[in-house]
Amino acid sequence: MATLRLDACSRWFGNVVAVNDVTMTIGPGITGLLGPNGAGKSTLIHLLAGFLPPSTGTVTLDEAPIWKNPEVYRALGIVPEREATYDHLTGRQLTVASAELHRLPDPGAAARRALAAVEMTDAQDRKVGEYSKGMKQRIKMASALVHDPAVLLLDEPFNGMDPRQRLHLIQLLRAMGDEGRTVLFSSHILEEVEQLAHQIEVVVAGRYAASGDYREIRRLMTDRPHQYTIVSSDNRALASALVADGSTAGVSLDGDVLRVQAAEFLRFAALLPRVARDAGVRLLQVTPADESLESVFSYLVEN
Numbered sequence: 001m002a003t004l005r006l007d008a009c010s011r012w013f014g015n016v017v018a019v020n021d022v023t024m025t026i027g028p029g030i031t032g033l034l035g036p037n038g039a040g041k042s043t044l045i046h047l048l049a050g051f052l053p054p055s056t057g058t059v060t061l062d063e064a065p066i067w068k069n070p071e072v073y074r075a076l077g078i079v080p081e082r083e084a085t086y087d088h089l090t091g092r093q094l095t096v097a098s099a100e101l102h103r104l105p106d107p108g109a110a111a112r113r114a115l116a117a118v119e120m121t122d123a124q125d126r127k128v129g130e131y132s133k134g135m136k137q138r139i140k141m142a143s144a145l146v147h148d149p150a151v152l153l154l155d156e157p158f159n160g161m162d163p164r165q166r167l168h169l170i171q172l173l174r175a176m177g178d179e180g181r182t183v184l185f186s187s188h189i190l191e192e193v194e195q196l197a198h199q200i201e202v203v204v205a206g207r208y209a210a211s212g213d214y215r216e217i218r219r220l221m222t223d224r225p226h227q228y229t230i231v232s233s234d235n236r237a238l239a240s241a242l243v244a245d246g247s248t249a250g251v252s253l254d255g256d257v258l259r260v261q262a263a264e265f266l267r268f269a270a271l272l273p274r275v276a277r278d279a280g281v282r283l284l285q286v287t288p289a290d291e292s293l294e295s296v297f298s299y300l301v302e303n
């Protein structure tokens with residue numbers, strides 16, 4: 001089992017503190033590293049990849065320090081954020097070169113396996129410079145997977161991808177997670193993390209902010225009113241009934257929808273159908289407006 005761990009880890013560049021006293025554990029399966037731009041995600045990935053030493057604290061894989069530890073590097077596959085630069089090589093040449101760097105006994109066979117895993121066999125003889133963004137991402141992944149690492153680290157892998165490419169990458173990463181690899185990917189796009197990762201680690205301004213299942217994190221925030229968007233047969237009547245009932249912290253009409261702030265999540269869920277029935281209003285749609293990472297995120301950033 002491959003478990004990554006940062007322990008009281010900080011990293012600064014001059015007087016910029018990119019990572020500030022972060023402790024986190026990342027085990028097998030898919031984990032999303034979420035944070036706004038400049039939060040320190042790339043620096044965290046570089047620390048875990050062994051590209052950088054921590055200024056203080058420790059970074060380990062299964063308790064072995066990662067920095068300057070070639071034994072550990074063998075277990076790591078890294079998909080960096082920047083685009084592949086060896087545009088004049090073919091996808092296969094690039095993947096074979098990666099296998100050779102790892103001193104694998106049969107670089108050709110290892111490259112074939114990795115190219116098949118990312119479904120790039122058909123395009124392997126084209127030049128990397130001619131690939132689409134999605135293909136470049138996959139060829140970087142083939143290079144990262146060539147030595148069959150237990151850990152895969154990906155820095156903003158979905159950047160610049162169209163929805164089809166994104167879906168393909170999601171499927172690939174799911175397969176990697178199902179195989180029992182420890183997959184960590186960074187993103188500032190909430191949907192991606194929400195779709196792919198059961199486990200999230202949130203960083204804000206270099207600091208650890210939260211971790212866990214995003215819905216659990218949302219539930220922990222019971223002190224914050226939950227918002228709903230409601231469509232009903234008569235929004236105006238429903239708004240008056242809700243205000244009269246006193247079960248909400250705020251009600252507003254917004255075009256065709258009614259926005260409601262419920263003071264208490266469970267109580268409101270139980271009360272709404274009754275209030276609507278008593279007012280003779282039919283509920284057509286009730287959507288929690290903020291049961292998403294977006295709200296977790298803005299909550300964490302605002303506080």
Ligand SMILES: Nc1ncnc2c1ncn2[C@@H]1O[C@H](COP(=O)(O)OP(=O)(O)OP(=O)(O)O)[C@@H](O)[C@H]1O
Nearest residue numbers: 013016017018035036037038039040041042043044
């Ligand atoms: N090599 C470096 N030298 C100086 N400052 C750096 C260096 N690398 C990162 N930083 C700074 O550290 C902070 C965190 O940067 P980092 O790239 O880790 O964040 P990020 O969350 O990956 O952001 P983004 O999503 O924009 O890439 C930023 O203020 C950045 O300017």
